[in-house]
Amino acid sequence: MATAYDIATQQAGPERDNRAPVVAVENLKRTFGSHMVLNGISLSVDRGETLAVLGRSGTGKSVLLRLIIGLEKPDSGSVRINGQEIAGLSIDKMGEIRKKMGFLFQHAALYDSLTVAENVAFPLVHHRRNISASERGDRVKQLLAEVGMEGNLDKMPSDISGGMQKRVGLARALALEPEILLLDEPTAGLDPISSGEIDDLILKLQRERQMASIVVTHDLHSARTIANRLALLDLGNVVIEGSFEDLQESDIEFVKDFLKLS
Amino acid sequence: MVSAGSSAAGLVNSFFEWFGNLGIFFWQVLRAAVTPPYEWRELIRQLDEVGSKSFPLVVMAGSAIGVVISLEARYSLSRFGAKSMFPATLVYSVIQVMGPIITGLVVSGRVGAGMGAELASMKVSEQIDAIEASAINPFRLLAAPRILACILMLPLLTIAADGCALLTGWLAQAMVEPLSFHQFINSGFSGSTFNSFLPQTFKTTVYGLIIGTIACFQGMRTRGGAEGVGRAATNSVVLASLFLILADVVLVKLILVVFP
Numbered sequence: 001m002a003t004a005y006d007i008a009t010q011q012a013g014p015e016r017d018n019r020a021p022v023v024a025v026e027n028l029k030r031t032f033g034s035h036m037v038l039n040g041i042s043l044s045v046d047r048g049e050t051l052a053v054l055g056r057s058g059t060g061k062s063v064l065l066r067l068i069i070g071l072e073k074p075d076s077g078s079v080r081i082n083g084q085e086i087a088g089l090s091i092d093k094m095g096e097i098r099k100k101m102g103f104l105f106q107h108a109a110l111y112d113s114l115t116v117a118e119n120v121a122f123p124l125v126h127h128r129r130n131i132s133a134s135e136r137g138d139r140v141k142q143l144l145a146e147v148g149m150e151g152n153l154d155k156m157p158s159d160i161s162g163g164m165q166k167r168v169g170l171a172r173a174l175a176l177e178p179e180i181l182l183l184d185e186p187t188a189g190l191d192p193i194s195s196g197e198i199d200d201l202i203l204k205l206q207r208e209r210q211m212a213s214i215v216v217t218h219d220l221h222s223a224r225t226i227a228n229r230l231a232l233l234d235l236g237n238v239v240i241e242g243s244f245e246d247l248q249e250s251d252i253e254f255v256k257d258f259l260k261l262s
Numbered sequence: 263m264v265s266a267g268s269s270a271a272g273l274v275n276s277f278f279e280w281f282g283n284l285g286i287f288f289w290q291v292l293r294a295a296v297t298p299p300y301e302w303r304e305l306i307r308q309l310d311e312v313g314s315k316s317f318p319l320v321v322m323a324g325s326a327i328g329v330v331i332s333l334e335a336r337y338s339l340s341r342f343g344a345k346s347m348f349p350a351t352l353v354y355s356v357i358q359v360m361g362p363i364i365t366g367l368v369v370s371g372r373v374g375a376g377m378g379a380e381l382a383s384m385k386v387s388e389q390i391d392a393i394e395a396s397a398i399n400p401f402r403l404l405a406a407p408r409i410l411a412c413i414l415m416l417p418l419l420t421i422a423a424d425g426c427a428l429l430t431g432w433l434a435q436a437m438v439e440p441l442s443f444h445q446f447i448n449s450g451f452s453g454s455t456f457n458s459f460l461p462q463t464f465k466t467t468v469y470g471l472i473i474g475t476i477a478c479f480q481g482m483r484t485r486g487g488a489e490g491v492g493r494a495a496t497n498s499v500v501l502a503s504l505f506l507i508l509a510d511v512v513l514v515k516l517i518l519v520v521f522p
Contacts, residue, residue, distance in 0.1 A: 071391050091290070091399050092297070098397035105395075109388035123396045126403075129299070172396075 020083030022212035028077035039236030048210040052223035055233035061216040102173030108165035110157040117153040143171040163194035181213040220262035294402035308411035324423030328430035353450035361424040366469035378498030381481025382491040409474030416470035476502040
C-alpha cells in the first residue's frame with residue numbers, strides 16, 4: 001500500500017528538486033553548420049522571476065528558448081527544468097515537462113485552420129480530457145478575457161492583427177497554467193501602444209501567477225519594464241547579467257553601445 | 263576531378279542520410295501510433311480527407327481506364343480471333359494490374375501533394391513547433407492518423423476504381439456488340455478464386471503506407487518558407503509515385519510466389 005509520503009513524492013515527480021532554480025542552463029553550446037550561435041551560455045531563473053535576454057539579431061536568443069523547451073538539441077551543456085536534465089528524454093517524457101511550460105512564439109504560430117477559441121482550447125482538449133466541453137469553453141473565455149480578446153472567439157487568426165495574434169498566443173501559452181513562461185519577442189513588430197499593452201499584460205500575469213519567465217527581446221524599454229534581471233548576449237556569450245542599473249553602470253564598450261543605440 | 267568525386271560522395275551521402283532520416287521518422291510515428299492517447303477524431307477527419315474526397319477522382323480515373331482497356335482489348339483480341347476472351351482479359355487487366363496502380367497514382371497525386379503542402383506550411387509557420395511546445399506529440403497527432411488513413415482507404419478506393427472500370431469497360435463493349443452484364447461477369451470471373459484478386463487489391467495498403475509516410479516525412483522536415491512548401495509538395499508526389507511503382511515490382515513478384 002502506498003504511504004502518504006510515496007503519494008506526495010509521486011505527485012511532486014521523481015526527478016523534481018525543489019531547491020534547484022526552475023530553469024537552469026549551463027555551458028550551453030549550439031552551432032548551425034560552421035556558425036557558432038551559443039558558445040557556452042549559463043543562466044538560471046527562479047520562481048516569480050523574469051529574465052530578459054537581450055542582444056543583436058542572430059545572437060541566438062530565440063535558439064536559447066528553443067533549447068530550453070526542447071525544440072532544439074544542444075551540442076553540449078545542460079538544460080535543467082526544476083532540477084531535471086532534459087537531454088535524452090523521449091518526446092513523451094519531454095511532453096510531461098512541457099506541460100509546465102508556456103511558449104509564445106515570435107509570430108504567435110496560431111493554428112491557421114482553427115478559430116481563436118479553438119486555438120486556446122487546443123492544449124486543454126489534449127491534456128484536460130476529463131473536463132466537459134462547457135467547462136472548457138468557460139476556461140477559454142476566461143483566458144481570452146485575461147488578454148483582452150474575449151470578443152474575438154470565432155475569428156480566424158488571419159482575420160486579426162499581429163498584436164491580437166500575440167495576445168491569443170499568450171492565452172494559449174497560459175492554458176495549462178504553466179510554471180514557466182517563455183516569450184520570444186512579445187512586442188516585435190507592434191506599435192508602441194500595442195507593445196505597452198502587451199508589457200502591461202505580462203506584468204499583470206507575473207503578479208497574479210508568479211511564474212518563472214524568460215523574455216527574449218530587442219526592446220530595451222520593454223525589457224526594463226517587465227524584467228527583474230537582464231542578460232545581454234553577444235557572439236554566443238553572456239556579456240553582462242544584472243539589473244538595468246548594472247547595465248547602465250557597466251564599462252563594457254558593447255554594453256554602452258547597446259544602451260546608447262537602443 | 264576531385265570536385266566531381268566529392269560531389270558524387272556528397273550525393274551518395276545525402277541519399278543514405280535521407281533513407282536514414284526516413285527510417286527514424288517511421289520508427290517515431292510507429293511508436294507514437296501504438297501508444298495511447300489515440301487520436302481517433304483526427305483519424306476520422308483524415309479518413310474523410312483521403313477517402314471521401316479522393317472518391318470522385320478515383321471513380322473518374324477508373325471509368326476512363328475501363329473504357330480504354332475495353333477498346334484496346336477488343337481490337338487486339340479480334341486480331342487474334344480470341345474475342346471470347348474479352349471478359350476475362352478486361353477483369354484481369356483491371357483488377358490485377360491497372361486498378362491498383364491507377365488508384366495509387368491518383369491518390370498519390372491528390373493526397374500526397376495535399377498532405378505534403380499542408381504539413382510543410384505548418385512547419386514553416388512554426389505550427390508544428392507550437393504543437394510540440396504544447397506537449398503534444400506531432401508524430402501521434404499529425405503523421406500517424408494520415409498514414410493510417412492512407413493505409414485503410416487505398417484498398418477501398420481500389421475496389422471502387424475496379425468496379426467503375428469493369429462497368430464502363432462492359433458498357434463500351436455492349437455498345438458495339440450485345441453482351442449482358444451477367445454474361446460478362448460470369449465469363450470474366452469463371453475459374454477465378456479469391457486468391458486471384460484479393461492480394462492484388464490489398465497490396466494497395468502498402469501503396470497507402472508509402473504515400474502517407476513520404477508525404478508526412480517531406481512535409482514535416484521542410485525548411486525555407488514558401489519555396490520550401492512548394493518543394494515539399496512536389497517531392498511528396500514525385501517520390502511517392504516513384505516508390506509506389508518500385509514497390510509494385512516487388513509486390514507483384516511476392517504475390518506470385520506466395521499466391522501461385
